[in-house]
Amino acid sequence: xxxxxMPSGALVLLILRVLxxxxxxxxxxxxxxxxxxSEVLHxxxxxxxxxxxxxxxxxxxxxEWGISETNRKVRxxxxxxxxxxxxxxxxxxxxxxxxxxxxxxRTA
Amino acid sequence: xxxxxxxxxxxxxxRRFDQELADDMEFHGEMAARAGSANLGNTLxxxxxxxxxxxxxxxxxxxxxxxxxxxxxRKSPGFTVTAVLMLAIGIGVNVAAFGFFDLIFLRxxxxxxxxxxxxxxxxxxxxxxxxxxxxxxxAFFREHSRTLSAVLALNxxxxxxxxxxxxxxxxxxxANFFTELGATAKLxxxxxxxxxxxxxxxxxxxxxPAFWQRHFGADPSVIGKTIHLNGRxxxxxxxxxxxxxxxxxxxxxxxLPINQEPYFAKGSHLLTDFSGDGGGVRMWGRLRPGLxxxxxxxxxxxxAAELRKQYxxxxxxxxSLPSDPGGYAxxxxxGDRSGSGSxxxxxxxxxFAMLATLSLLILAVxxxxxxxxxxxxxxxxxxEIVIRIAIGAGRGRLIRxxxxxxxxxxxxxxxxxxxxGYLVLRSLMVFTEIPAWLNPSPDWRVxxxxxxxxxxAAILFGLTPALHAARRRHRASVARQFLVGAQVAASCVLLxxxxxxxxxxxxxxxxxxxxxxxxxxxxxxxxxxxxxxxARAQAYLDTLQSRLRxxxxxxxxxxxxxxxxxxxxxxxxxxxxxxxxxxxxxRVDPQFFQTMKIPLLRGRNLMRGDPHAIVISESLARGxxxxxxxxxxxxxGEDYTVVGIAGSARLVKLQDSDSVEVYFLxxxxxxxSTSVLxxxxxxxxxxxxxVASTTEAVDPGTFPEVQLLKTGFRRKLRGAEASALTVSxxxxxxxxxxxxxxxxxxxxAVSQRTKEIGIRMALGAQPGHVLSLVLRQFSGPVxxxxxxxxxxxxxxxxxLRGELYGISNLDPITYLAAIxxxxxxxxxxxxxxxxxxxxxxxxxxxxYE
Numbered sequence: 001x002x003x004x005x006m007p008s009g010a011l012v013l014l015i016l017r018v019l020x021x022x023x024x025x026x027x028x029x030x031x032x033x034x035x036x037x038s039e040v041l042h043x044x045x046x047x048x049x050x051x052x053x054x055x056x057x058x059x060x061x062x063x064e065w066g067i068s069e070t071n072r073k074v075r076x077x078x079x080x081x082x083x084x085x086x087x088x089x090x091x092x093x094x095x096x097x098x099x100x101x102x103x104x105x106r107t108a
Numbered sequence: 109x110x111x112x113x114x115x116x117x118x119x120x121x122x123r124r125f126d127q128e129l130a131d132d133m134e135f136h137g138e139m140a141a142r143a144g145s146a147n148l149g150n151t152l153x154x155x156x157x158x159x160x161x162x163x164x165x166x167x168x169x170x171x172x173x174x175x176x177x178x179x180x181x182r183k184s185p186g187f188t189v190t191a192v193l194m195l196a197i198g199i200g201v202n203v204a205a206f207g208f209f210d211l212i213f214l215r216x217x218x219x220x221x222x223x224x225x226x227x228x229x230x231x232x233x234x235x236x237x238x239x240x241x242x243x244x245x246x247a248f249f250r251e252h253s254r255t256l257s258a259v260l261a262l263n264x265x266x267x268x269x270x271x272x273x274x275x276x277x278x279x280x281x282x283a284n285f286f287t288e289l290g291a292t293a294k295l296x297x298x299x300x301x302x303x304x305x306x307x308x309x310x311x312x313x314x315x316x317p318a319f320w321q322r323h324f325g326a327d328p329s330v331i332g333k334t335i336h337l338n339g340r341x342x343x344x345x346x347x348x349x350x351x352x353x354x355x356x357x358x359x360x361x362x363x364l365p366i367n368q369e370p371y372f373a374k375g376s377h378l379l380t381d382f383s384g385d386g387g388g389v390r391m392w393g394r395l396r397p398g399l400x401x402x403x404x405x406x407x408x409x410x411x412a413a414e415l416r417k418q419y420x421x422x423x424x425x426x427x428s429l430p431s432d433p434g435g436y437a438x439x440x441x442x443g444d445r446s447g448s449g450s451x452x453x454x455x456x457x458x459x460f461a462m463l464a465t466l467s468l469l470i471l472a473v474x475x476x477x478x479x480x481x482x483x484x485x486x487x488x489x490x491x492e493i494v495i496r497i498a499i500g501a502g503r504g505r506l507i508r509x510x511x512x513x514x515x516x517x518x519x520x521x522x523x524x525x526x527x528x529g530y531l532v533l534r535s536l537m538v539f540t541e542i543p544a545w546l547n548p549s550p551d552w553r554v555x556x557x558x559x560x561x562x563x564x565a566a567i568l569f570g571l572t573p574a575l576h577a578a579r580r581r582h583r584a585s586v587a588r589q590f591l592v593g594a595q596v597a598a599s600c601v602l603l604x605x606x607x608x609x610x611x612x613x614x615x616x617x618x619x620x621x622x623x624x625x626x627x628x629x630x631x632x633x634x635x636x637x638x639x640x641x642x643a644r645a646q647a648y649l650d651t652l653q654s655r656l657r658x659x660x661x662x663x664x665x666x667x668x669x670x671x672x673x674x675x676x677x678x679x680x681x682x683x684x685x686x687x688x689x690x691x692x693x694x695r696v697d698p699q700f701f702q703t704m705k706i707p708l709l710r711g712r713n714l715m716r717g718d719p720h721a722i723v724i725s726e727s728l729a730r731g732x733x734x735x736x737x738x739x740x741x742x743x744x745g746e747d748y749t750v751v752g753i754a755g756s757a758r759l760v761k762l763q764d765s766d767s768v769e770v771y772f773l774x775x776x777x778x779x780x781s782t783s784v785l786x787x788x789x790x791x792x793x794x795x796x797x798x799v800a801s802t803t804e805a806v807d808p809g810t811f812p813e814v815q816l817l818k819t820g821f822r823r824k825l826r827g828a829e830a831s832a833l834t835v836s837x838x839x840x841x842x843x844x845x846x847x848x849x850x851x852x853x854x855x856x857a858v859s860q861r862t863k864e865i866g867i868r869m870a871l872g873a874q875p876g877h878v879l880s881l882v883l884r885q886f887s888g889p890v891x892x893x894x895x896x897x898x899x900x901x902x903x904x905x906x907x908l909r910g911e912l913y914g915i916s917n918l919d920p921i922t923y924l925a926a927i928x929x930x931x932x933x934x935x936x937x938x939x940x941x942x943x944x945x946x947x948x949x950x951x952x953x954x955x956y957e
Contacts, residue, residue: 026132027139045136046154049129053161057114063128070142074135075128 011043011051013094016079016087019061023078025068026052052077060086118162125162129155169505173512180513187485188517191478195521196528197841198474199561203529203550204536205467206557209460211546212437214553217353218545220290222435224395226256226404227442229432232424238446240388242422243366243379248415249391249429250282255404256393258288262355263366263378263389264444265637268811270336271323275813277358278337280366280378286314286348288394289355295320296331296346304365311342311368317350318544319361337362338372338811351545355392357440359543374809375639382422387637390444392434401431437546446678458907465904466605466838469598471561473842476595477849479569480588482514484856507575514570515563522562526550529558536834588853593889593896599839599846600897600930601904606839607922608905608912609832612763616825616913622757623672624705625817627663629786629796630671631803633812636780645779652784652806659798661790666699667774671783672759673820679760680744682732689731690767690910692760695774695782701754703787711739711752714773721773722748727756728768743770762824764910792816828913843930847937850886855941858882865945866953875946882945883938890934898923 018024018032029052030043055061060083066076079087118125133151159165181188216222229239243261250259261282266275283305285291286298298314313335315324324330334341342364354360366389370376378387395404408429416423432439496506533548550558572587633652635645649667656665670676670693678693698714701707701723714723722743729738729750741750754771761767774782784803788795793816800814858865865878873881905917915922 025135027136030136031139045133045140046157048136049133049154049158050161053129053158057111057118057161059111059114068135070139072135072138075132 011047012055013087013090014041014043015048015051015055016060016083016090019077019079020084020087023064023066023076025066025074025076029077055083058082058086115162115164119164119167122164126155126159129158169508170512173509174516176509177513177516181516184485187481188520191481191517192520192524194474194478194481194845195518195562195565196524197845198471198478198565199521199525199558200528200532201467201470201838201841202561203525203554203558204532205463207529207533207548207550207554208463208536210551210553210557211548212441215437215551216435217355217437217440218351218547219353219355219435220288221394223433224397225434226393226395226401226431227434227439228391228393228408228429229442230424230427231430232427235424236446238388238444239442240390240444240446242382242388244382244419245412245415245423246389246391247379249393249408249411252411253393253404253407255396255399255407257396258284258394260285260288260355260392260394261366261389262392263369263387264356264358264360265369265373265387266811266813267337267362267372268339269323269361275811276319276361277356278362278364279354279356279360280364280369283365283367285355285363286352289352291352292349293346294349295328296344298346298348299363299365305367309365309367311340311371312345312365313337313342314363315344315347316359316361316363317347318359320347323361337364338374340372342368342372351547353543353545355390355434355440357437357443357543359545373634373637376637377639378637381639382419387444393431405429405431458910462605462904462907466602466835469602470838470842470845471565472598473595473845473849475565475569476591476598477845477852478517478565479572479591480849480853480856482570483572483588483591484852486510487860507571511566511570514566517570518562518566521565522558525562526555526558529554536830589885589889592850592853592886593893595846595849596890596893596934597897597900599842600894600926601901602835602839602842603930604898604901604923604926605905605908606832606836607926608908608915608917608919609828609835611919611922612912612915613825613828613832615915616762616828619914621762621821622706622755623759624703624787625673625821627787627789627792628672628703628817629788629792629799629814630668630674630817630820631784631786631799631812631814632671633784633803633806633810635782635810638807638810640780642776642779645782646776648806649779649782649784652803655802655806656784656786656799659795659802661788661795662786663789664699664703664787666703666785667697667779667782668700668785669695669774669778669782670760671785671817672704672757673762673817673824674760674783677760684732687731688766689728690761690764691728692758692767692769693772694759694769695772695778697774700771700785703785704757704759705787706757707755709753709755711750713752714771716773719773719775720747720749721751723752723754723771724750725756725769726753728770729753731768748772758914761910762821763828763913765912765914766910792818828911831911843933847933850890850934850937851941854882854886854938855944857885858941858945861945862948862953865948866950869948870950878945878948879939879942882942886938890938894927894930898927901926 014033015029018029018036024032026048030045030048033041033043052061055077056063060080061077062080063075063077065073068074130151133155137151156165217225219225228241229237230241231237243263246259246261249256250261253259259282262285263280265278265280267278269276281299283299283301287301291298293314294317299312303309304312315330320326320330330344331346333344335344336342348354348363354363364372367379369378378389393404395401405428409427412423412427412429416425416427432442493506497503501509530548530550537546537548631652633648635648640648653665653667656662670678680691680693682689682691696714698716701713708723709726711723712721714721724732724738724743732738732743733741738750738753742748743750754769757769758764758767759769786795786799796814796816800812803812803814804810861882865873865881868878868881901923902918909917
């Protein structure tokens with residue numbers, strides 16, 4: 001399985017995006033990104049947790065206690081209002097930049 | 109909740125957050141293991157990286173560094189004690205010097221609301237300036253001022269106290285003195301404006317606690333007792349609290365209400381006299397809230413103009429009343445000075461500048477030692493550093509760690525330095541006669557200063573070795589050479605300055621100051637204080653002089669307005685061809701030169717009836733008219749003509765070689781304030797008694813003060829002794845430190861090169877060659893330091909010109925002697941450890957490999 005590194009800005013965007021549909025715990029976030037990217041993207045612990053801490057500090061997510069599928073008490077991360085706003089902003093930014101890059105790649 | 113508060117919340121709940129993170133990661137690991145990818149990194153490290161997001165990692169590292177530093181310092185107590193001792197000496201000396209400066213210039217007096225207290229003096233274009241003013245003028249201001257809520261006045265004087273041999277310093281003060289300054293009584297009560305200033309009030313006296321202790325043995329039943337002052341009874345009403353500072357730097361024994369002054373000094377016109385001849389008062393004002401000192405100055409100026417309409421002779425033309433902040437000790441140093449021209453109030457600054465430079469030099473030497481010590485230690489710790497780099501410590505982290513160690517040292521040094529500084533200042537204050545209420549314990553300014561010093565030292569001398577150690581580069585020997593040079597220079601300056609002061613002192617004690625002081629008695633009859641008119645004073649002085657001449661052993665009697673070696677001085681600063689001349693004015697009668705044994709070199713003496721003729725000193729002649737004949741020249745305006753040149757004699761400013769003299773004929777108006785000088789061929793101690801009784805007999809209502817000039821001379825020298833002793837002590841400490849430093853670096857150099865020396869000796873190197881091998885690297889810095897030190901001392905000692913009793917600040921004997929001592933001690937300090945190089949056993953040195 002090839003491991004593709006990604007820039008940390010993109011990781012934040014992905015984390016926020018996968019949390020949009022509901023609260024998840026750390027492992028589930030990594031899994032969800034892995035699965036949704038058709039097993040291309042692999043989120044390392046060493047990148048995930050620092051990114052989560054940064055997002056917590058910014059106030060885009062909050063943490064709450066929940067029960068995991070293995071019946072263990074773990075922390076779930078939930079998107080806040082500020083996080084939702086941030087996600088919208090980043091998505092539209094990303095879209096614009098992506099399109100711009102695409103058009104350069106197509107024409108050049 | 110914004111980011112800052114989240115960050116703070118994290119800091120406060122750090123343990124919980126960290127535990128949660130650990131749980132998260134543990135769970136992640138479990139799940140990953142289940143999924144079959146057991147890819148666990150270093151969780152501790154991952155956690156630390158995750159924590160970094162919160163921005164508190166530095167705090168953890170700091171506490172880690174501090175713990176580690178403390179452990180390292182504990183592990184090598186020899187190093188720690190030496191380093192802290194160096195810092196304690198270096199910082200301590202500076203703390204003492206700064207503490208003194210702080211006491212005089214920065215720390216407010218311990219009186220109520222010192223910030224609104226103003227000290228006023230008089231100034232006018234024609235008369236010059238005076239720091240005391242006539243009582244009635246002060247009273248006028250007190251009555252009419254709207255900008256000042258209170259006016260305080262003080263008249264310092266001496267009184268004969270029953271049971272005391274000498275006259276004691278006392279202060280007559282306005283009755284609001286204690287209440288305005290917020291003083292409390294230790295015993296009884298203090299002066300009360302309502303009771304003690306009323307008409308017909310009883311004469312009362314407040315005791316200084318020190319006097320109460322000494323004179324009454326701290327007897328609490330003293331309140332209500334009667335004490336005779338100048339032979340007049342007064343009732344003791346109280347003892348002031350020990351911490352009361354008052355407004356004199358020379359602690360008075362007693363405070364009395366000023367309206368009682370005529371009661372104690374028979375015939376005194378102090379309260380009514382505008383001339384100020386009987387001594388005026390020092391005046392302070394309490395500024396009303398919200399007003400500026402300028403407003404008060406403007407008001408007093410217009411009040412003075414108004415008063416001048418009534419008393420044109422009393423108030424000066426265009427008189428202004430400039431103010432100084434009155435709540436600091438420096439405003440008390442001024443005393444009663446008066447003079448024409450500008451106010452030379454900067455007298456103290458050169459002394460402080462000198463003191464500051466010398467103590468900074470000591471710090472430089474101490475820091476130099478510390479630096480070499482740290483450098484050597486850095487090299488010795490190389491192994492440890494290599495290991496730490498090998499297990500993953502970054503360079504920045506390593507520098508921070510080493511630097512933290514220096515900071516911990518600095519903190520210890522600061523604390524020890526504060527203690528040393530306090531002790532030094534305290535013992536200095538016991539040695540000199542500084543009043544007890546000046547409290548030398550450090551205040552926040554001194555603390556900040558000490559901490560600043562300590563940290564500056566740590567940064568300068570801790571960072572470089574830390575950088576070297578972390579880079580593992582051997583620039584250390586260059587740094588070490590520089591440190592040796594700097595130390596040598598600093599200690600050389602101190603040695604030379606100490607030598608100059610010591611030599612000035614021996615010079616002053618052993619050579620003739622240009623006038624006779626051993627055999628002369630001075631008498632201050634204090635006529636002005638008793639309201640003598642010039643005519644009465646003339647009669648009194650004629651009688652006194654003829655009676656004194658009749659005493660056996662008396663050779664000569666004369667009058668002088670400012671008696672030699674006394675506290676009164678009149679001066680004017682002149683600049684001739686860019687050279688500053690400190691002209692001391694004296695008014696004398698024609699017998700003065702004979703009495704003081706000052707030779708008349710050229711021209712003629714002063715003559716009665718010719719008040720426009722003046723005699724100048726040879727030093728003034730040389731300074732004002734170099735290469736010309738001064739006889740017949742006009743001086744200080746068109747009125748005065750130089751008729752004679754006398755030998756140079758620094759009668760007032762013994763220590764200042766720039767001081768020159770001019771003598772006017774004493775006028776009739778000066779007589780009530782004049783002193784009488786008596787030269788005797790017999791023992792002056794024996795004669796003093798009969799001189800005193802003869803003087804008292806002329807007018808039993810007066811209280812003349814009889815003093816031997818010898819005593820005044822010794823008193824003047826005591827200050828010089830104190831400063832010479834202090835600077836010598838500083839010099840010896842600095843030089844000792846520098847020598848210790850040299851011993852240290854040479855010993856280190858030997859131990860570093862043991863192997864090389866062994867090889868050279870095995871190949872047949874001679875002892876001389878081996879020694880030069882070890883010492884060569886230090887000879888350059890030592891010579892450079894010596895040259896820099898001599899140059900620095902030559903420049904710095906210029907500040908001391910006025911204190912050297914006529915010794916040149918470039919005195920070759922002192923310089924040569926200091927350099928000789930210096931070279932000898934440095935050579936010993938270098939050779940002692942270098943001898944170890946000769947005892948190196950080549951076989952053993954080589955076997956180490």
